[in-house]
Amino acid sequence: MRYLVATTAIALLAACTVGPNYVRPTADTPAAFKEMDGWKTAQPRDQELRGKWWEAYNDPLLNELEEQVSISNQNLVQAAAQFRQARALVQSARSGYLPTVSANASVTRSQSPAGFVGQNQSLTTRGASTSYTVGLDAAWELDLWGRVRRTVEANSAGAQASAADLDALRLSIQAELAQNYFQLRALDAQKHLFDDTISAYQRSLTLTQNQYSAGVAAKADVVQAQTQLKSTQAQALDIGVQRAQLEHAIALLVGKPASNFALAVAPLTAVPPELAVGIPSALLERRPDIAAAERRMAAANAQIGVAEAAYYPSLTLFAAGGFQSSNLSDLLTVPSRFWSLGPQLAQTLFDGGLRRAQTDQAIAAYDANVAGYRQTVLNGFKEVEDNLVALRILQEEAAVQDEAVQSVRQAVALTTNQYKAGLVSYLNVVVVQATALANERTAVDLLNRRLAASVLLVKALGGGWNAADLPTADQLARGESYPRKNGSRAP
Numbered sequence: 001m002r003y004l005v006a007t008t009a010i011a012l013l014a015a016c017t018v019g020p021n022y023v024r025p026t027a028d029t030p031a032a033f034k035e036m037d038g039w040k041t042a043q044p045r046d047q048e049l050r051g052k053w054w055e056a057y058n059d060p061l062l063n064e065l066e067e068q069v070s071i072s073n074q075n076l077v078q079a080a081a082q083f084r085q086a087r088a089l090v091q092s093a094r095s096g097y098l099p100t101v102s103a104n105a106s107v108t109r110s111q112s113p114a115g116f117v118g119q120n121q122s123l124t125t126r127g128a129s130t131s132y133t134v135g136l137d138a139a140w141e142l143d144l145w146g147r148v149r150r151t152v153e154a155n156s157a158g159a160q161a162s163a164a165d166l167d168a169l170r171l172s173i174q175a176e177l178a179q180n181y182f183q184l185r186a187l188d189a190q191k192h193l194f195d196d197t198i199s200a201y202q203r204s205l206t207l208t209q210n211q212y213s214a215g216v217a218a219k220a221d222v223v224q225a226q227t228q229l230k231s232t233q234a235q236a237l238d239i240g241v242q243r244a245q246l247e248h249a250i251a252l253l254v255g256k257p258a259s260n261f262a263l264a265v266a267p268l269t270a271v272p273p274e275l276a277v278g279i280p281s282a283l284l285e286r287r288p289d290i291a292a293a294e295r296r297m298a299a300a301n302a303q304i305g306v307a308e309a310a311y312y313p314s315l316t317l318f319a320a321g322g323f324q325s326s327n328l329s330d331l332l333t334v335p336s337r338f339w340s341l342g343p344q345l346a347q348t349l350f351d352g353g354l355r356r357a358q359t360d361q362a363i364a365a366y367d368a369n370v371a372g373y374r375q376t377v378l379n380g381f382k383e384v385e386d387n388l389v390a391l392r393i394l395q396e397e398a399a400v401q402d403e404a405v406q407s408v409r410q411a412v413a414l415t416t417n418q419y420k421a422g423l424v425s426y427l428n429v430v431v432v433q434a435t436a437l438a439n440e441r442t443a444v445d446l447l448n449r450r451l452a453a454s455v456l457l458v459k460a461l462g463g464g465w466n467a468a469d470l471p472t473a474d475q476l477a478r479g480e481s482y483p484r485k486n487g488s489r490a491p
Helices: 001-013 053-057 060-072 074-097 149-211 219-252 278-286 289-310 353-421 426-460 473-477
Strands: 100-111 126-142 312-326 337-346
Touching: 053 060, 053 149, 060 074, 060 149, 060 219, 074 126, 074 149, 074 473, 149 219, 149 426, 149 473, 219 426, 278 289, 278 353, 289 353, 353 426
Parallel strands: none
Antiparallel strands: 100 126, 126 312, 312 337
């Protein structure tokens, strides 16, 4: 026993962790966003992104739909289950810190062959005997080189990456829902525009019919008015297809059957909110996809240590004890007890290059994850720049387009009066009315594009998320839920 205790103490004192310690690789980070020129950052700070970023659009129905995403979206349910799997792997790896203890009990009935010389048997005796055994076995592989520690480290980082993936998916679905919702409302606005236009075209048709009946207009004017009316009615009907499909898409995102889901027609009242963008370096901590890529680097780095630990010998402590007797009544007595205790040292001497290949594989996997992380960071900067410039230019375009709408409305009124006075042909009315409809639709489309760009900018900035939201290694070891059941996130 003293020998075993001394061996264990020496082994623990000599224990070390092989493999490189993780240091986050650098990524090319600009000092400022290029497209911030001319961008007015929101003030005061209460306009910065929060968890429920969609509330900045002041649409109660959108708020209600967004709340249903985290509860009912089945893709999120699947991702949450995958996080629980990753969390269980952490707990599984941590079991390697402790010994394995097993209990056993057996009853064995045996018979020796003739001529076998056994205890209390002659050469010519064939007898049957019964053996009863009850015991405990224990085995503990000491983590001399940090294989278990590196495995726990890798699995913890993998679970954190899974948690970040869950948040990235949630943000992506929330953004997709907002985009679909605004596009549906834009179609409602266009349908309202078509309804007003169709009413105006119906009045124009009546005017030309009256002019024709009075002999002051040609039959061609009536035909043109009818063609314009029917063509516009067809376009109005076509909107119904896209609106229905968007409604179905929203139903899918909130986890409801499309057959049981409907959204009433409503006006498009939302406007793009002002957003506090911040500095590029903050983006590394604010986007869950970047955090997931960074955590995968940490996991891959730890796997290098796991692979390198295979080069070193393993030391396992074994212990067994119990009772064994041929008589059941004597089983649990002192004379029937047995025990064994001792260490076992093992070292692989030749494996045909297996360990070298596994180490090379782990290093290559780490390098691949580093490249993936840097690519994710670059893509994050690109998405922010894309939507900053989109918002700025679309806002300028919308202001010009509003002026065009006002001008074309005046043109419609003037040209219609000129036609009534017989100064121009009806073709002039048709042209200016078609131009008016096109400009009105363009104005609605620009508002929809601005709203979509603002949603994508929110997504590109992380939606108010922060890497500090990820569960810690201790929380993973305790098996805590993520996000916590009360709705708060891990500190």
